[in-house]
Amino acid sequence: QVQLVESGGGLVQAGVSLRLSCAASGRTFSSTAMGWFRQAPGKEREFVAAISRSGSTYYADSVKGRFTISRDNAKNTVYLQMNSLKPEDTAAYYCAATIRLLGLSKDDYNYWGQGTQVTVSS
Numbered sequence: 001q002v003q004l005v006e007s008g009g010g011l012v013q014a015g016v017s018l019r020l021s022c023a024a025s026g027r028t029f030s031s032t033a034m035g036w037f038r039q040a041p042g043k044e045r046e047f048v049a050a051i052s053r054s055g056s057t058y059y060a061d062s063v064k065g066r067f068t069i070s071r072d073n074a075k076n077t078v079y080l081q082m083n084s085l086k087p088e089d090t091a092a093y094y095c096a097a098t099i100r101l102l103g104l105s106k107d108d109y110n111y112w113g114q115g116t117q118v119t120v121s122s
Contacts (some may be wrong), residue, residue: 001026001027001111002024002025002026002027002032002097002110002111003024003025003111004022004023004024004095004096004097004111004113005022005023005112005113005114006020006021006022006093006094006095006113006114006115006116007020007022007023007116008020008021008116008118008119009022009093009116009117010118010119011105012085012118012119012120012121013049013089013113014062014072014085014086014101014120014121014122015084015085016083016085017082017083017084017085018082018085018118019079019080019081019082020036020079020080020082020093020095020116020118021077021078021079021106022034022036022077022079022080022095022113023075023076023077024076024077024078024095024097024109025076026116029071029073029076029080030053030073031053031099032053032097032098033050033051033052033053033097033098033099033100033101033102033103034050034051034069034071034076034078034095034096034097034098035047035048035049035050035051035070035095035097035098035103035104035105035108035109036048036049036050036080036093036094036095037092037094037095037096038089038091038092038093038094038118039091039092039115040090040091040092045070045094045106046059046060047104047105047106048060048063048067048080048082048093049063049068049069049080050069050103050104051069051070051078052055052101052102053101053102054101055071057070058102062063062088063082063089065081066082067080067081067082067083067100067122068080068081068082068083069081073080075094075099078095080093082118085120086094086120087120087121087122088119088120089118089120090119090120091117091118092115092116092118093115093116093118094112094113094114094115095112095113096111096112096113097109097110097111098108098110098111
């Protein structure tokens with residue numbers, strides 16, 4: 001069992017930065033791969049970024065070069081640093097965990113946080 005709690009969302013102006021955090025508990029954090037997904041109203045939840053057990057990172061084309069996923073195993077926390085935010089980044093952002101080595105699809109993940117809203121105004 002894994003519990004995930006996201007934080008750090010908010011309402012910001014386009015071009016600024018936010019850092020989302022996801023605190024994990026319930027099992028050994030280092031044994032999981034982690035991902036970030038986002039979902040806008042009326043749309044499917046889509047992949048944003050993932051980090052493998054070993055620390056390899058992967059990004060959706062829409063955020064590559066702007067977003068950075070990282071993990072701090074000592075703090076049982078995964079982060080999503082979001083720079084140069086655009087209005088199209090507006091969505092609820094969800095942290096997810098899997099016992100797989102890596103997950104790039106929402107179907108790869110077993111555990112989800114409650115989401116944190118990111119709204120970017122133009």
